[in-house]
Amino acid sequence: MRTTRYVTGTGLVVGALAVTVVALMYPVMSAFNSGVVGSRSNINAQTVATQYGPLTALDRTFVTKVRLAGLWEFPAGQMAEQKGTTAAVKTAGQHLIDGHTDLDAAVRKIAPQLGITLPNEPTPQQQGFLATLSAASGADFDQKFANIVRLAHGQVFSVIAQVRATTQNTMVRQLAEQANSTVLDHMKVLEETGLVDFGQIATNTTASPTNPSAQVAPTPSAGAPTVIVTASPTFSLPPAASSPESQTK
Secondary structure, rough: OHHHHHHHHHHHHHHHHHHHHHHHHHHHHHHHHHHHHHOHHHHHHOOEEOOOEEEOHHHHHHHHHHHHHHHHHHHHHHHHEEEEHHHHHHHHHHHHHHHHHHHHHHHHHHHHHHHHOOOOOOOHHHHHHHHHHHHHHHHHHHHHHHHHHHHHHHHHHHHHHHHHHHOOOHHHHHHHHHHHHHHHHHHHHHHOOOOOOHHHHHHHHHOOOOHHOOOOOOOOOOOOOOOOOOOOOOOOOOEEEEEEEEEEE
């Protein structure tokens, strides 16, 4: 009887977590994918010439999103190292730190050369992810960390592949290759925690962010974690260049 109650309780917690993550991810991924599914004429209209090849609106969005990913996943990794209760969770946290340290250095190097201004703080939704993790502790933190971060990586994985396959800009292509390897590594170490709910991840990753009917409805449910957006955390990543010099021609 105790085992049945435990399994049922765990299922409710994972389900509530998935609903909360989808509600948080929807505006972020909808905005991102709006650039992916735009008409070819609209993309061409927003393309500029650079010495590294044409730079499209999707290219610019991708470069910005790499920076944004580091601004919340880097501190999430720090929290995992500090608060994780298992060696696997701490290892995943270190991989996030290492991966985004390298990716951030790469994106800060190419952004000024492409005339792209980078953000210095995460979006409100990403701050919500961090606030959720900050408020959690013990095994609850481990579970939320593994599933929130894994779902975010799964959502962006296919977009990175599309950028790599379509971009004509050599710098963006190199960044996409690095991001692809980094995201795959992070997905693997998160899965190795043994805490990822693959059923929910598969459902929420394949649902189209531009089609609300395909999403798990973000309806509040009993036991759902409360997301509290507090003041922006302190981030360890270096600031982006404030006024990049355009290299367009």
